[in-house]
Amino acid sequence: MKNNLPNNGMRRLLDGYRDFFNGNPARKGFCAIHAEQVACSQNPHSMIISCFDSRVCPEAIFNTHDGHVCVHRNMLNQVCKRDESMVASLRFAVDALKVQNIVILGHSDCNAVQKLKHLEDLPPEISAWLERSHTSYRGATLDEAVKNNVLDQLGHLAEIPFVAAAVREKRLNLEGLFFRIDNGRLERYDKNALAWYMVDTEPEHE
Ligand SMILES: [Zn+2]
Known part of the structure; x- marks a missing residue:
């Protein structure tokens, strides 16, 4: 019974984030003995x-x-x-795996966003890739520029026809998140308020 709305994938991601923030890693002790649990199938929500x-x-x-x-x-x-690698992965995730969410995850101190300022100084392999993004360095601070890049990429995602169709049919939700490397905090973009807000780190059920 996966992917029936209401979407519980984002709740699971944010609950998982709170466990990460509060020092309760699920992967503690994870080893090959657990492999049989996922050997036959996968059921990703995001x-x-x-x-x-x-x-x-x-x-x-x-x-x-x-x-x-x-x-x-x-x-x-x-x-x-x-x-092609990205589009093939997206298509498989949306059509075959039927994920509920696609999340663009930006982060603080992002070197790649910083480099958007001076593409002409970069080796051609790097500048060519960054130019493909159809984004630019916009913002008074690097954090602001990273968040604006996340929104640009969300826009690109929404323009892909099979993604747009899944969103229209309410099978798919698009999300923007911003992770702070220096303190582990996470911000989420609120599509209705058109603003970023800090994700609560308190464990919900305690
Ligand atoms: Zn980065």
């Missing part, structure tokens, strides 16, 4: 598109178990319609 920064590990931040989230990572956590 796909996370994250920057490839080594300090940002979505599975750890959301305290996930194997089989619960799909993660796609690249420099700048960007959604590029000409990136």
Whole structure:
């Protein structure tokens, strides 16, 4: 009975985040003996598109178990319609795995966003990739620029026809999150208020 609304995938992600923040990692003691639990199938509720920064590990931040989230990572956590790897993963996640959420996860101190300021100084392999993102450095601070990039990438995501169709049919929810590396706090974009707010870190059921 997966993916029937109301969407419980975001609740599970945020509950997992609170466990991460409060020091209750699910993966403590995780080892191959658990593999049989997921050997035959997967049932992910969400796909996370994250920057490839080594300090940002979505599975750890959301305290996930194997089989619960799909993660796609690249420099700048960007959604590029000409990136075949990204589009194929998205299509499989939406159509076959029927994820409830696609989350764009930006983070503080993002080198890739910082580099948007001076593309001309970069090696061509890097500048070519960053230019594909159809975004720019916008904001008074780096945090602000990262958040604006998350919103740009959410916009790109919503323009992909099969994603747009799933959103229209209320099978899919798009989310923007911002993770602070220096203190472990998480901000979520409120699509109705058009504003970011800090996710509560108190365990809900205590
Ligand atoms: Zn980054």
